[in-house]
Amino acid sequence: QTAEKRAMIHVHPFLYFCRGNALRQGSAWRGSRATAALLLVTVSVFVAALWLYVTSLDSDVTETLVSQAEFVSPQPRVYNIQCSEDYNNYKRYPGCTPQKCGRAVIDAVVSREEAQSLKRLAERGLALAGSEGGASILDLHSGALSMGRQFVNIYRYFGDHIGDVFTEEDFQLYRAVRGRIQAVIADTFGLDPKLMYLTKPTFFSRINSTTAKTQHDEYWHPHIDKVTYGSFDYTSLLYLSDYGSDFSGGRFIFMDQDSNSTVEPRAGRVSFFSSGSENIHRVEKVTWGTRYAITVSFTCDPEYAISDPALH
Numbered sequence: 001q002t003a004e005k006r007a008m009i010h011v012h013p014f015l016y017f018c019r020g021n022a023l024r025q026g027s028a029w030r031g032s033r034a035t036a037a038l039l040l041v042t043v044s045v046f047v048a049a050l051w052l053y054v055t056s057l058d059s060d061v062t063e064t065l066v067s068q069a070e071f072v073s074p075q076p077r078v079y080n081i082q083c084s085e086d087y088n089n090y091k092r093y094p095g096c097t098p099q100k101c102g103r104a105v106i107d108a109v110v111s112r113e114e115a116q117s118l119k120r121l122a123e124r125g126l127a128l129a130g131s132e133g134g135a136s137i138l139d140l141h142s143g144a145l146s147m148g149r150q151f152v153n154i155y156r157y158f159g160d161h162i163g164d165v166f167t168e169e170d171f172q173l174y175r176a177v178r179g180r181i182q183a184v185i186a187d188t189f190g191l192d193p194k195l196m197y198l199t200k201p202t203f204f205s206r207i208n209s210t211t212a213k214t215q216h217d218e219y220w221h222p223h224i225d226k227v228t229y230g231s232f233d234y235t236s237l238l239y240l241s242d243y244g245s246d247f248s249g250g251r252f253i254f255m256d257q258d259s260n261s262t263v264e265p266r267a268g269r270v271s272f273f274s275s276g277s278e279n280i281h282r283v284e285k286v287t288w289g290t291r292y293a294i295t296v297s298f299t300c301d302p303e304y305a306i307s308d309p310a311l312h
């Protein structure tokens with residue numbers, strides 16, 4: 001029933017009954033129409049006010065920037081945003097320090113086969129240990145691997161046996177992928193790729209729905225990469241599994257003033273963004289399945305440059 005119909009049913013018989021005069025039915029009818037209209041306007045205003053109030057309370061309004069099913073190619077989908085002032089607190093490197101800030105997603109830089117190989121590498125590495133719950137990480141550069149409630153150094157811990165887990169080809173693939181990601185970031189933000197350097201940490205992450213036992217393994221907190229990791233100027237995430245079929249939950253969320261924007265992971269998808277507070281973000285909790293990703297980040301400061309991971 002529309003508000004108008006409801007108003008007709010309730011208002012009209014009431015007026016008719018009160019006045020009790022068949023001859024005055026015409027004017028009563030007109031009066032009831034006016035009342036109904038007034039009621040309708042009042043109800044509409046009330047509903048609109050309530051809606052505005054409720055949506056102002058709910059900062060969780062979510063927009064999907066890129067869904068899992070989409071294939072963004074050949075160019076990245078780019079969202080420009082104003083840079084935060086964070087970069088003023090650091091030395092500026094012309095040709096690299098963010099002047100254009102934003103976020104972008106591309107599916108054409110890493111193939112699904114390459115993502116699959118990297119996922120197998122992550123699985124093999126993380127099978128050596130892993131955290132007790134939540135997120136586990138494997139940092140190929142430093143060798144840090146989650147083990148129970150702490151970390152071990154895989155290169156020291158497994159010594160010569162590490163060659164059974166990782167091959168030279170694995171590292172070649174990592175280098176090739178890193179180079180292509182660097183090129184697309186430079187192209188998108190108008191940088192000189194030779195003035196950007198890989199920085200640490202660069203790590204594989206495996207996230208599942210089991211409860212984290214330590215703070216390290218709580219991956220869902222909102223954070224700013226430049227604050228958390230210091231040297232980062234551009235962050236990239238390479239997803240190795242698919243939202244919706246390999247796992248659920250686990251969407252990446254940019255947290256803006258009045259809304260959230262999500263990126264749904266897809267194997268081979270690269271999401272990249274400037275690392276300052278213009279891009280505060282978090283990862284939704286994984287509700288089932290296992291989510292694999294690699295964080296590959298770049299700095300403009302040569303002092304924080306690291307070399308590509310290699311067999312030690």
Ligand SMILES: O=C(O)CCC(=O)C(=O)O
Nearest residue numbers: 205225237252283293295
């Ligand atoms: O895995 C992701 O989607 C995000 C990870 C992240 O925020 C980080 O490594 O800083």
Ligand SMILES: [Fe+2]
Nearest residue numbers: 223224225281
């Ligand atoms: Fe992050």
